[in-house]
Amino acid sequence: MTSAIRHVTVDSFDAYALGSFWAEVLGEPLHDDDKPGDPEALIEGAGLLFVTVPEAKSVKNRVHLDIQPQDRTRDEEVERLLALGATLVDDQRRPDGRGWAVLADPEGNEFCVERSAAERTDAVG
Numbered sequence: 001m002t003s004a005i006r007h008v009t010v011d012s013f014d015a016y017a018l019g020s021f022w023a024e025v026l027g028e029p030l031h032d033d034d035k036p037g038d039p040e041a042l043i044e045g046a047g048l049l050f051v052t053v054p055e056a057k058s059v060k061n062r063v064h065l066d067i068q069p070q071d072r073t074r075d076e077e078v079e080r081l082l083a084l085g086a087t088l089v090d091d092q093r094r095p096d097g098r099g100w101a102v103l104a105d106p107e108g109n110e111f112c113v114e115r116s117a118a119e120r121t122d123a124v125g
Contacts (some may be wrong), residue, residue: 007042007049008063010109015041015050018107022048024084025067025105057108065111066100074115078103081113097123 012018016034019041023030031042041050069077074093078101082088089110090102097119100112115123 007047009049009051011053012050012107015052019050021085021106061110066114068114069116073119074113078113
């Protein structure tokens with residue numbers, strides 16, 4: 001027998017607020033039962049569970065998410081995420097269109113934004 005990953009769990013200062021940010025990023029709703037002040041929030045379609053913990057984030061993530069825009073370019077997605085409250089941590093985008101941008105969510109968790117599938121196809125063709 002094997003195991004399956006049910007959720008990727010993210011410690012947070014405010015599970016509902018951080019879950020709400022990621023729900024906007026991914027275009028997936030928080031679970032119907034989740035309310036402000038709850039100790040956890042779930043984005044079921046993405047398998048992301050946010051739990052409130054007393055400790056603040058203190059070091060670089062050991063695991064991070066790489067996201068790929070579905071209906072916009074990487075650069076358009078970076079701008080959208082910055083407007084939602086993310087911050088740019090490291091810009092690895094190259095003049096030839098390759099590379100990625102490292103952002104942090106409102107609680108400082110790093111994640112990468114890669115090129116869209118269309119941008120990858122255009123670069124090959």
